[in-house]
Amino acid sequence: MSAIAWLAACGGDSGIEGGTKKQSKVIPKGKISDTLYFSNWPLYIDVDDKTKRRGTLDKFKKQYGTTVKYVEEINDNDEFFGKVRQQYAQGNSGGRDLHVVTDWMSARMIRLGYVQKLDKAQMPNVEKNLLDTLRHPDYDRNRDYGIPWQGIQAGIIYRRDKVKRTPKSVNDIFDPAYKGKTTMLTEMPDTVGLVMLGMGKDPETGSVDDMLAAIDKIDKASKSGQVRRFTGNEYTKDITKGDSWLIYGWSGDAVQLEADNPNIKFIQPEEGWMYSNDIMQVPVGAPHAFTAEKMIDFVYRPEIQAPIAAYVNYVTPVKGVKELIEKDDPELANSQLIFPDAETLKRAKIFKTLTPGDERKVKSAFQKAIGA
């Protein structure tokens, strides 16, 4: 009988109450805990090649005595949302103290009241070292509910040995010469943003109609067979094998791909490139919220961030890291993929945060265009 009662509790009206309900209570000061549950994406923190240990977490333990339970359980924003939704809605984090999700999903988490307000006084390194460009996103004006973990560039990855000329524009993906040899990302803001740039629209300020026009263009390219398929990270396989020649992809993957195959190259298109950030947040009901704040602050020390940045190859949101890396590895420090300079950053576009209604409209249209 109890099993049935339990099932009944899972059902009901899908376990979600409506309305916007930001958490306004700040995480109270507490004691440093013995453990911390950190939920992150795969291959997103430094790992020692020999010992296979995660250096950052070892250093945290040395400093605070906390053993970090680091779980690589996030493969996709939507999938992760589906997984935690019912628990978070009931104020239960499922034991998690920190999760990392992309801008737009972090905006949704804030909107639904699934994350706690951070106490900035406990995070002096964040206050000091967070890049100025990232301090005031449109969905969280003062970064009260989340701090960037790493930044992602979406641009063009291409095969030097297959394309007829070096691509420059986001529109090169629509070149008939590459019919069936292109892929786009299933991550809506990246793909729609890049296509919008090619249509002369700004993804930071564009209207829903601009977005729908871009989606229409994507739909036509998919129906005509110009675009072979829409992928997450698995595009790395297609381009390595030569099944695709010119694609929309992410910088961090590209650094790795370029290292393995000199024919693969990433560019930031002339019209601009999409810049998004994965955000660390403390979910409601996190058992060790105070320690989670300490962890967020910890990775904002440049000397702690440097090995992470050097390992994962994404855009670090922490000031002072470039200077540290410059000493050991000047080539890495000059990479526009990891440390974009002011000139490159000027062309970076952050996709506009949509209202819930618009988000649903645009996402539905996009899903329809990419086949489902």
Add this chain to the structure above:
Amino acid sequence: MAALSQRRKASIPYLLLAPGFAWLLVFFAIPLYYMARVSLEEGTIDTGFRFTWHFANYTDAVSTYSEQFLRSFEYAGLATLLALLIGYPLAYVIAFRGGKWRNAMLLAVILPFFVTYLIRTLSWQTILDDDGLVVNFLQTIGILGEDGRLLATTSAVVAGITYNFLPFMILPLYASLERIDPRLLEAGNDLYGKRRHVFTRVTLPLSMPGVVAGVLLTFIPAAGDFVNAQLLGTPRQFMIGNVIQSRFNVIADYPTAAALSFMLMAAILVLVSIYIRRAGTEELV
């Protein structure tokens, strides 16, 4: 005293059935009830979902996704037919000509199942590569054009489904063929039946339960499959399973996803019951 033990005896079958019933209740009836309920809800993740007998979920889903529905049944039907054409001769050979190799051959049929479904499908990506052996060979003999490809086409998806569900066709076919008394075939030959006639008059009718079971076991999961279309196809090959996956996982539109699942189930149920009635298989049930 006697009456009591009588009653106890009478209750034993029900007691034995209890675990099965409990299983069905907890893992079938109750989830089905909640799915039905969710499919009639209205709302969004922001406003919350409320049960309002919102039947429009069904009509909207049909009008929006009829293409993927039809495609699912088309691909599943094609794959089932192919599996039957490939599976029947194979099962026949194993059953009647297998000899001492019979078990080894059966093992070979089941062996791929020791590898997970996803990995098997992913390895088809490598087999069907644009620069792979198969494509190169087909280009050389002129079946595929210079720019032709297999991966990310309808053929790849149907081939993938056929491959993945083939054992579900072969095993029931084998089981029913193997049960056929060889003396009946001998009698057919002794009565001057041509080999073709012995097959169509004796072997085939006797193996019908296997054919029906194989067709059902292949068609039903194939119609709801989404892995093959996802990994071997493009959006132009997406089936209803892909739509349900995306409505549920990506858009968080649970009512539409539930309505689609229900309609898929109903459609399969209707097709299957028509088929069983036509094929007339008392032996099966």
